[in-house]
Structure formats: C-alpha cells, structure tokens
Amino acid sequence: MSSSVPAAHLQVRGIHKRFGAFTALDGVSLDVAQGELVCLLGPSGCGKTTLLRCIAGLERQDGGSLHSGARDISSLPPQARDYGILFQSYALFPNLTVAQNIGYGLNNLSRDEQRARVAEMLELVDLAGSEQKYPGQLSGGQQQRVAMARALAPAPSLLLLDEPMSALDARVREHLCGELRQLQQRLDITTLMVTHNQDEAMLMADRIAVMNHGRIEQYASPQELYCQPATPFVAEFVGQGNWLPFERDGQGQACIGGQPVQLSDSRGGMRGRLFCRPEAIGVNPASHADNRFRAQVREITFLGNRCRMSFELAQLPGHALLAELAPEHMPQLAGPEIWVSLPPRSLQVFA
Numbered sequence: 001m002s003s004s005v006p007a008a009h010l011q012v013r014g015i016h017k018r019f020g021a022f023t024a025l026d027g028v029s030l031d032v033a034q035g036e037l038v039c040l041l042g043p044s045g046c047g048k049t050t051l052l053r054c055i056a057g058l059e060r061q062d063g064g065s066l067h068s069g070a071r072d073i074s075s076l077p078p079q080a081r082d083y084g085i086l087f088q089s090y091a092l093f094p095n096l097t098v099a100q101n102i103g104y105g106l107n108n109l110s111r112d113e114q115r116a117r118v119a120e121m122l123e124l125v126d127l128a129g130s131e132q133k134y135p136g137q138l139s140g141g142q143q144q145r146v147a148m149a150r151a152l153a154p155a156p157s158l159l160l161l162d163e164p165m166s167a168l169d170a171r172v173r174e175h176l177c178g179e180l181r182q183l184q185q186r187l188d189i190t191t192l193m194v195t196h197n198q199d200e201a202m203l204m205a206d207r208i209a210v211m212n213h214g215r216i217e218q219y220a221s222p223q224e225l226y227c228q229p230a231t232p233f234v235a236e237f238v239g240q241g242n243w244l245p246f247e248r249d250g251q252g253q254a255c256i257g258g259q260p261v262q263l264s265d266s267r268g269g270m271r272g273r274l275f276c277r278p279e280a281i282g283v284n285p286a287s288h289a290d291n292r293f294r295a296q297v298r299e300i301t302f303l304g305n306r307c308r309m310s311f312e313l314a315q316l317p318g319h320a321l322l323a324e325l326a327p328e329h330m331p332q333l334a335g336p337e338i339w340v341s342l343p344p345r346s347l348q349v350f351a
C-alpha cells in the first residue's frame with residue numbers, strides 16, 4: 001500500500017465464512033482508510049454481500065477479525081458497530097412519512113433535535129420540503145435518496161451500501177452515483193459498497209476489491225486494476241481485452257506464431273499468454289513501430305464515440321482480436337489487409 005494512504009478505519013483480517021459445506025469467504029483481508037469509498041466488485045455469488053453482512057454483524061464469520069480503528073468489533077452485535085446501511089431495495093416503511101422514516105433511528109434525540117436533523121438530511125439529499133410525503137408518492141430515485149438520508153441521519157462512522165442503485169434505471173443510476181459520491185466526500189464518511197457493475201465501481205471508488213470465489217483477487221485503484229490487472233480473472237472481469245498465446249525459442253526470444261515480439265514485461269516461462277487492451281493496439285502504425293504484424297480485418301463496428309475492429313493476425317489465423325479507436329482515426333481501408341502494432345508496454349505476460 002502506498003504511504004499516502006491514511007491509517008485504516010476498517011480492518012478486515014482473514015475472514016472465513018461457510019454455509020454448511022460451502023465456503024463463501026475464504027480468508028478475506030482488506031483495509032479501508034478514513035474517508036475512502038471502497039467497492040466490492042465481482043460476479044454473482046462471489047461473496048460480496050456475505051462480506052458486507054459479516055462487517056455489519058448481520059452474519060457471524062467462522063474465522064478472522066474485524067476492527068474499526070482500534071476497536072475490535074468482531075463479535076459485537078450490529079447495533080454496537082456504528083454503521084449506516086443501505087440495501088438495493090429501499091426498504092422504507094410505506095406507512096410512515098419521509099420524516100418518520102428518516103427519524104426512525106434517532107430515538108436518542110429530543111423531538112426538536114430530531115426535526116432539525118431530518119430537515120438537515122433532506123436538504124443534504126436535495127429533498128427539502130418532502131417531510132410529510134409518503135414513500136409511495138416519490139419516484140424510485142427519490143425513495144433511494146430518502147433511504148440514503150435515513151442511513152446517514154445517525155451520523156455513522158461507516159456507511160455500508162449493498163447494490164444501492166440496482167433497482168433504478170440507467171440514467172437515474174448514473175446521476176445518483178455522482179450525487180452519492182459527492183455526498184460521501186463532503187461528509188468524509190468511510191464507505192464500503194457492493195456492486196457487480198464495473199462502471200459504477202470505476203466511477204465512484206477510490207479503491208476496488210475484485211472478488212472471485214470468496215477471495216479478493218486484487219485490491220487497487222480503478223486505474224491500476226485496469227492497466228495492471230494482477231490475475232487473468234481481473235483482466236477479463238474489468239474491461240475488455242485480447243489474449244495472445246506466445247512461446248519462447250531456444251534463445252529465450254518471445255514469439256507470437258513464430259514472429260519475434262518485444263516485451264517490456266520479463267515475467268513468464270517458456271510459453272504463456274499475453275494480455276492487451278483493445279485501445280492499445282496500433283492500427284496502420286509507422287513502419288518503425290515495434291511489434292508490427294500483418295492482419296486481416298474481419299469486421300468494423302461503429303459505436304458512436306469509438307470504432308471496434310475485429311481482426312486476425314496472419315501468424316494466428318482463426319484467433320479473433322479486437323482493436324478500438326476513435327472514429328476519426330479509423331483508416332479508410334483499401335482491402336482487408338492492414339498492419340497493426342502491439343506496443344511492448346501494453347503487453348502483459350500471464351503464465
């Protein structure tokens with residue numbers, strides 16, 4: 001971890017959780033710094049919600065420990081853990097007003113203090129004046145903002161979000177993601193959010209923990225995950241990419257389909273796979289470019305802000321690859337034969 005990351009607000013150490021013979025969490029460890037927004041990202045069933053529920057105290061882990069600052073919260077009941085939680089279904093009480101919903105967890109305050117706190121929270125989520133409305137009179141996005149206000153009202157030190165946007169349509173979701181991120185930064189509230197939506201995670205998170213089969217495969221910033229995926233799973237799960245088989249000749253020179261290729265990554269044995277993002281591939285490169293290959297274009301698809309080109313290297317017939325580039329950089333093709341380049345720095349080696 002870099003030295004600029006402040007001390008951990010939440011420390012998760014070696015959490016194990018089994019359901020019968022099934023291992024849902026297999027030794028999960030991660031630190032979340034004060035004020036950080038961390039996303040747990042992974043496919044369905046990888047253990048994201050189970051981890052969040054263990055942190056919340058709604059599920060008891062079979063092994064490992066949980067600390068909030070210096071406090072060991074591993075075996076505390078949920079109400080003693082000082083977090084706000086927001087699930088994908090807004091779970092507002094339909095028969096209570098917005099004010100009563102938000103004030104639900106504020107029994108320790110006087111009536112006047114409660115009223116002031118509710119008004120403050122509604123202001124914060126841009127719903128001032130909605131106190132007397134009922135959830136059924138609000139849109140999905142507004143209901144989720146009320147649920148957010150309710151989670152934040154007791155001023156918890158940790159906010160736990162489980163797929164908070166998944167019940168909303170795409171446009172509302174994108175807007176609310178931005179609002180939630182701003183709110184989280186303004187309040188400087190440490191936040192852990194479960195999502196299986198990589199765009200949402202990339203957009204919002206300071207760091208992302210990519211989970212698979214109850215383990216964390218990589219825990220890093222969105223940029224690092226995308227540019228330096230630590231495992232093949234992360235490379236494939238986050239964004240798109242190409243895999244190319246390579247082997248080394250007797251002198252140790254890496255080759256793709258028999259053609260020597262320069263690599264800046266010295267890892268790997270006598271053979272393995274190279275990973276390359278579609279936008280890193282050069283189309284019609286200069287004649288002195290590294291790793292130039294003859295290629296056959298199979299298909300070009302216009303995607304608005306970019307074009308996607310499917311092609312095969314002459315050395316790897318039948319192995320479809322993708323390149324992406326801005327429409328204005330897509331060359332006019334005289335025929336299906338072109339040159340492409342695979343810049344050495346963009347080729348990551350996996351065994």
Ligand code: ATP
Nearest residue numbers: 019022024042043044045046047048049050051196
């Ligand atoms: P999703 O994105 O679909 O919600 P997830 O990553 O959040 O998935 P979890 O809900 O944590 O996954 O579940 C992880 C695994 O543990 C799944 O295979 C699930 O079936 C199993 N599991 C979760 N809760 C229980 C339970 N109470 N009893 C038995 N198995 C459970």
